[in-house]
Amino acid sequence: MAPRCWRWWPWAAWPRTRPPPSESTQSFRQQFSTQEQTPQICVVGSGPAGFYTAQHLLKHHSRAHVDIYEKQLVPFGLVRFGVAPDHPEVKNVINTFTRTAHSDRCAFHGNVVVGRDVTVQELRDAYHAVVLSYGAEDHRGLEIPGEELLGVLSARAFVGWYNGLPENRKLAPDLSCDTAVVLGQGNVALDVARILLTPPEYLEKTDITEAALGALRQSQVKTVWIVGRRGPLQVAFTIKELREMIQLPGTRPILDPADFLGLQDRIKEVPRPRKRLVELLLRAATEKPGVAEAARRASASRAWGLRFFRSPQQVLPSPDGRRAAGIRLAVTRLEGVGEATRAVPTGAVEDLPCGLVLSSIGYKSCPIDPSVPFDPKLGVIPNMEGRVVDVPGLYCSGWVKRGPTGVITTTMTDSFVTGQILLQDLKAGLLPSGPRPGYAAIKALLGRRGVWPVSFSDWEKLDAEEVSRGQGAGKPREKLLDPQEMLRLLGR
C-alpha cells in the first residue's frame, strides 16, 4: 500500500498569524487520537531553545517523540560555550535539559551537522515537523580597515577559547600588551572584560579551560576599555553584570563624570529596570567612594573603564604593520529620541593605544540550508510566532527565531511559544498525516554518509571523564577540547 505520509496540507491552510478555529482543532483531535499516532518531531540544535522546545512538546503531548540533532559532539550550546565560567549558577539549567534528554521519548544525536550531513528537506521527509533552533553562531564584523591585524579578535572566538569550544582551542590570544579594548557595551563585552581582569586565582575552581587559565596567569593586560557608540542611557548590559564589574577584586573603575552631566534630570524619564542600572552607573562615576572603597581602589593593580560616544573607525597597525597597536575612534553625538536614537560622527577622532581589540558588537545567525528562507538583514529565519513563513511543518525557536539578544529565560519563553504553536497545528491537522519514519530513516542516511552520531549516554561518558579530569584541581570539570580524542574515548 502506498504510504499516505507524504501529503502536505495545501499551503493556503498554513496559518500565518493565528491558530485555526477551535472547531477544526476539535475534529482533528478526535481523528488523531483514534489513530494512536506518534508524532515524530525533530529539533536542530541542543542549546536552550532546542531543549526548551523539546521539553514543551514532551510535556504537552503524551506520545510525541523528539529527536534533537546537534553539530557539536556535546549538548547545551551557549550554556556550555557562552555563559562565563564564573557564572556557574546560570549553568544549572543543564539539570533540566538532562531530565528532558532522559525521557524515553527524547533522543540526542550529536556530531550531526544539519545542512551538511543531512539536509533540512531530508529531515522534513522523515518527521512530521522540524524545529530549527540552531542559534546565532557567527559574529558581526567591524568592517573597518585593520580588522585583519593580529591582536584583533571577535569576542565570540575569545569566549569560545576560554569556554573550550573545540574550533577556538588554538586561538592563543596574545595577552602581553598593557591595554585591551572591547568594542560594544553588552553583557558579552562585560564578560570578556571581567575574565581578562579577574585575578586568575578566582577562576581556578571554575570550569575555564586549563589552557586559558594558564594564559591569563601570564597576562600583562592591566587596563580594559569598554567602548560604545552611544551614551550611558543606551548601554546594553544589565545591572548584575555591571555590579560585578564595579566590585571586581583587584580592579578600579575609570568613569568620566563629564559623560554623566545632566543625566540626573533625565533619569526620571527612563523605564524602571534601566533607571536602576543608570543610577548605579551614575553613583559609581560621580559619588566620592567611602574610606574602605577608596582604599580598595587605590590598591587595585588593574582598571576598567567605559568610554561613551565613540565608534571604531580604524585599527592602527604597529610599526611593522602586522599587529594592532591602537584604535582610532570617531567621536559621536546622539541624534533622535527614544529607540530611534542614533550615534552620528562629529568629525573629531581619538586614538587609543592598545594591543588587543575584541569586537563584541553582536552575534549573527547564518543560513544553514538553501531550502530554508532566511532574512539576511535581520539575521533570522522569517517566521510568525515560530512558524517558518511559507514552509509548512517547519518551525524555529531561540536566537535564530528572534535574533541574538536575550537571556536564557527569554529563550525559554519563546521556545515554549513555538512548541505550543506546533502542537496547535498538529491538532488542527496542518501537519502531514500518517506515520513518519523519524530517526530510523535519518540513521540509515547518516550511516551511508559515514557520520557517527553521539548519543546522550555517549555524552554522559564524556561528561564523567571531564568531571574526573577536573577533580585533581578542584574544578567542576576539565573540558575535553579535541573532537578526535572525544571520539576515541567513545571507542570510535
Ligand SMILES: Cc1cc2nc3c(=O)[nH]c(=O)nc-3n(C[C@H](O)[C@H](O)[C@H](O)COP(=O)(O)OP(=O)(O)OC[C@H]3O[C@@H](n4cnc5c(N)ncnc54)[C@H](O)[C@@H]3O)c2cc1C
Ligand atoms: C558569551 C555569552 C554569554 C551569555 N551568558 C548568559 C548568562 O550568563 N545568562 C543568560 O541567561 N544568558 C546568557 N547568554 C544568552 C544565552 O546563551 C542565549 O539566550 C541562549 O543560549 C540562546 O539559545 P539558542 O538555543 O537559541 O542558541 P545556542 O545556545 O547557540 O544553541 C544553538 C545550538 O545549535 C547548534 N547548531 C548550530 N548549527 C547547527 C547545525 N547546522 N546543525 C546542528 N546543530 C547546530 C549549536 O552547536 C548549538 O549547540 C549568553 C550568551 C553569550 C553569547
